[in-house]
Amino acid sequence: MKVPLLDLKEQYSAIRQEVESSLKKVIENQDFILGAEVTDLEKEVAAYCGTKYGVGVASGTDALILSLKALGIGSGDEVITSPFTFFATAESISVVGAKPVFVDIDPKTYNIDPLLIKAKITKKTKAIMPIHLYGQCADMDPIMNIAEKYGLKVIEDNAQGIGATYKGKKSGSMGDIGALSFFPSKNLGAFGDAGMVITNNEKLAKEIKVLRVHGSSSRYVHSEIGMNSRLDNLQAAVLRIKLRYLDRWLEARRGIADFYGQRLKGLPVVTPHVGAYNVHTYHQYTLRVKSDQGKLMKHLLDSGIERRTYYPISLHLQECYKSLAYRSGDMPESENAAKEVFSIPVFPEMTLEQKRYVADIISGFFC
Secondary structure, three states: OOEOOOOHHHHHHHHHHHHHHHHHHHHHHOOOEOOHHHHHHHHHHHHHHOOOEEEEEOOHHHHHHHHHHHOOOOOOOEEEEOOOOOOHHHHHHHHOOOEEEEOOEOOOOOOEOHHHOHHHOOOOEEEEEOEOHHHOOOOHHHHHHHHHHHOOEEEEEOOOOOOOEEOOEEOOOOOOEEEEEOOOOOOOOOOOOOEEEEEOOHHHHHHHHHHOEOOEEEOOEEOOOOOEOOOEHHHHHHHHHHHOOHHHHHHHHHHHHHHHHHHOOOOOOEOOOOOOOEEOOOOOEEEEOOOOHHHHHHHHHHOOEOOEOOOOOOHHHOHHHHHHOOOOOOOHHHHHHHHHEEEEOOOOOOOHHHHHHHHHHHHHHOO
16 A cells, blocks of 8 residues: 555545636636735734734745745844754745754753743844744743743744644744745645745834845835735635635644554554643654665655655754864754655545554554
């Protein structure tokens, strides 16, 4: 049996008629850039995430870059973040001229460890950028307390976490600003690159709207240097349809996670730990194996089950960050996780047969 990590074809088949009807309307109107669909999506996503404002942009990476720029963070500044994440998190900090300062992770949740943040704060520190990795919120209360004490901004990298909650609050709504990715493989995915910035701060929302169109507040008048990061109407139309199904899809993911948790209990694999304060969305269902990770991953692949390591190289050890002078051993929890974790299929359309097959193949490896 073949079991993919994600089956977007199955997802599309269930909503095909609605999506095609919506796309047809956009095409017939010939209204493609920052049109009515974008405006409506911005309102709907903001409402879903519990914020006052949403600003559609071209990608999740741009959402991070524009967030940093809107907060005035640039050359000579430092931003504290986690090294155990997709490269775009640190890249966005570097792109605006600031320096990423890495803090190791909590080995249970794989999110930034708040207890280690204070030691990395300097006079140059301007912000903290926690990541809600795999669909589970970072421990935000201590992060927000530290930010308030030291006068720092908080940018939530919510690329993987839409719909997750922390003590009843939606991910992306707790910091000064939140960045969303609608990359096709995300729990809420477009038909290409797309992203959004969410915030409760009207001034920041207005600033990002200017920055996303070349720093222009009116046609051909440029008050600052911005960038081209406009969300198009076609992507917004797709996302508006999918947003209506998101909670249903997230519940299905949680059901799969519960199934795996029961079937893999007692095996020498570590299943996802969910903080008592969190509701997980399982953008990824990530297992951890202290030994034989490579052999188990090969066993899964040989059995037709797609699996992947998110992420095999901790960012502080990436070639492009040699100048930061980090060494192997500086972030032990992140480095160990990179060697031991891997994700297995989890998507709402999984059949009972597929779930059983994945669980049985993993169980069979240890028997």
